[in-house]
Amino acid sequence: MINKLLTVCVMASISRESSAQRWLLTDTETSTEKVDWKITSEDLKLSGASFSIEQKVLRGGKQEGSKVLTVTSQNGLTIALSPSRGMDLLHVSGHGVRLGWDSPVQEIVNPAYINLESRNGLGWLDGFNEMMVRCGFEWSGHPVTKDGVLYTLHGRAGNTPASKVEVTVDEKAPHEIRIRGLLKEVTFKKAKLETWTELRYVPGSDSFTVHDVLTNQADYAHDYQIIYHSNFGTPILEKDARFIAPLKSVSPFNDYAKSGLNTWNVYGAPTKDFDEMVFNLAPKADSDSKTVAALINSKGDKGASIEFDIRQLPLLTLWKNTDTLKQGYVTGIEPGTNYAYPVTIEEAQGRVKRLQPGQSAEFTLTYSLLKDAGAVQKVEQRVKQIQGGDVIAISETPIAKE
Template sequence: MKLLPVTCAIAALSFGSHAFAWDFVLLDSDKPASNQRITSEQLGIKVDKPFSISMRTLHGGRQEGVSLIDIDNGTMKLTVVPTRGMNVLSAQVGSARMGWDSPVKEVVNPAFIELNGRGGLGWLEGFNELVTRCGYEWVGHPGMDNGELLTLHGRAANIPASKVTVHIDETPPYAIHVRGELKEQAFKKVDFSVQTELVTEPGAARFVLNDTLTNNGDYPKEYQALYHSNFSTPFLEEGARFAAPVKQVSPFNDKAKADLGEWQTYRAPTPDYDETVYNVVPYGDAKGDTLTVLHNKAASLGVAVGFNVQQLPVFSLWKNTDTRGQGYVTGLEPGTSFSYNRRYQRPLNLVPTIGPKEQRQFSISYSLLADKPAVDKALQQVKSIQDGRATEVRQTPLVDLSKE
């Protein structure tokens, strides 16, 4: 394998920094795919935590032809799915897995999914990832809007990447960048591209997603984005808690309204529970940065999801504490919008517009909190961002869904 040092713009866990890097092409729509393996040893990098990046192709069933990228940074093992919107399938540190057990066991090729099926719920037939990109033309529940059926949570999660590259910084800490390009296009409708990036560092129990949405068209367009980030055991259990600096919280619907008093705590797997969802408007710090935390009952293990409220101003908390077989899972979901159908969100000013050739950037961090001091530190950060500011608890949903 020929190694080509290049100079390029590298986001070292954030946008806009510059560094020298090794550059590799894993997938390109103009070239045949080739399964590769890149290691720190091959590159002559001496680190305490040797790392590797490799690509493989799945065969059989509805996952036929799906490409996976496995990243082992020496501490955390991550799997990214270029065939499915560059979604993050799972992340694991030791025995602690960030992800969940969906009834969907295969990594389903979008070619076998009909998004319009099941009344617009066909998206669920492939839903099993740790992080699923939702958008970008719309997000939310299926339904009609301006005479068009909008399917559940948009198309992004089922768009195969057109090109995938790996960049590795030539200088410590040798950050690993996996980038993909998604194209959401329809004649007369939309001409979006999304440059996705996952960044992690050797030895870190953390990764960051940096995405750039571009409107390539000649007219302004509505857009929405939501990052459906899904966790189960060992973080989710009876007595587990969610924490965030909250400006406002409201129930998504009447079912959630009935459980509003316990919206931050979780049940054990509960038959027939189905789901409840809460709409959260988080506070940010002086720069707009905020942090959300899920931790187990003992507060000895958790995960933290960080983002910027200027980019992603609202947050959905999805609590699906049904049986383990049905899918015992919670979703921590920063977004431009809640999960209502788009037609309900315009009056809430949650359907932003992007002008011709304009760009929007989204950055979300995911960190494993491996022990009680790490959980306590994250909770203290949440408290610091809250800074004594009041939380408004709305007793009724923002949208009246009873007439649907």
């Protein structure tokens, strides 16, 4: 029965691929590189919600040579990602609502201009402006030096150009779009991790899915970490905006965050000299191990939500950075395998994962733009349903100290 089911699944996958059109934009093995490229639903003679997919190469300054791949859907979402920057999501918009934020870093910085080891391992910040950046996979968290090696802030994936990029569009309705990119974190005698990232989007929808498969291609076991650093600013983030999620517990990341425990899930207006405040959360899930976290504006008529599986991403970090608008007024909702402490702390406390040779790990997150009060209420109801009668345990003691 199992073999029969597997055969059916494989045949269904082959059938879907055979009824889809595919374009190879980048391939290091064959030196393939399509520079400025575009395809539309009209070009493909597809019915339904119209869309376009376009890649552009940026010029000038530190963004020289950076690539931006944009999916634009009529009455749906516009999604921009960068194959140059780890296939990370730059910004998403639709219905007058934006998912993303205004970073002081305005260019899509080419990783060639970033030194991750600068400022004692904080060089990652020189390019930080994405709506979603992958922090990992070889390591993540705050910088630390261990055995003479500097583990820089949030790893290397977000500054790793994709070695292969391909676009697929289903010929059959609803014409799902899939954008795949291959990230290689390979260092002689250190690591051989490969991640196939995938963005899945149905034109006209208000949601999209990120599906990543991380594989250890080495002959030796290797540790990994991943935090999906998902960032939101105005117009959703504002005074009295709220964070919601079904939770088991909340604790402050450090002593500074202890002062914000009373209002940990509510946001203030842009405030000068507000230092980042971080909270460690343990998410609660439904019977299928699925959960959801969301940011809701003050009126309750706009928001953003993230659905994920706690078997894949068991932890959640909430990053509140309500500094001035020019400095970076932003919050991060960050599902992950670990918290943002240095890898030395995460390892000591048992939150570092390991892959055996040839072993893979999958991560699936669905992002939704909540365009009105009705969409917000559905998410709020789901959070209440999963939370049930369980009380969230609030601890005043950080679980670790840097």
